[in-house]
């Protein structure tokens with residue numbers, strides 16, 4: 001059986017939501033943040049990266065959101081929540097499974113950290129804001145008129161995008177992106193998403209937002 005090692009207020013919420021969507025039996029282990037920020041030592045001992053999400057299953061330990069989602073869908077998904085390999089939908093799915101953490105997270109996080117520097121960060125604002133606009137503009141264009149990242153059904157890629165948008169929404173970065181805001185509301189209204197919130201307890205990314213100087 002899968003054990004979801006759930007770090008409070010973290011990306012492991014993606015995995016909780018996924019196992020709820022699939023209706024899998026799973027064990028949940030909850031870990032509060034240490035010092036309100038970092039994974040506690042017992043979480044860091046699970047995997048060398050020391051980052052959430054981590055699952056264990058059948059003697060294996062798997063980390064990294066995209067890999068965890070792919071593993072669960074491959075081993076426990078029974079063909080659900082992903083397109084058929086070789087189709088155009090699958091090509092889009094592959095890209096979106098990777099581009100959220102691989103491309104969009106960097107300018108998103110940099111923007112938050114550069115903002116913490118106040119005036120000292122000013123030399124970087126142009127570049128960082130330009131990259132944020134470029135990446136979020138791409139997401140907005142692609143998601144306009146869509147209820148799901150791929151085709152007409154939920155796939156693993158929706159779990160990747162939703163977490164990013166939750167953070168961006170709390171950072172008040174979605175004001176100019178109506179398609180992304182609409183999509184986020186659709187995902188957050190899903191019964192399995194709500195069950196995952198109930199099961200996981202606290203999920204408030206605001207606790208991790210740095211104070212702007």
Ligand SMILES: N[C@@H](CCC(=O)N[C@@H](CS)C(=O)NCC(=O)O)C(=O)O
Nearest residue numbers: 010011038039051052053064065101
């Ligand atoms: N790209 C990684 C990022 C992992 C990551 O940064 N996780 C955060 C939680 S959202 C974490 O573990 N933070 C606690 C720490 O750094 O100690 C993934 O998607 O799995």
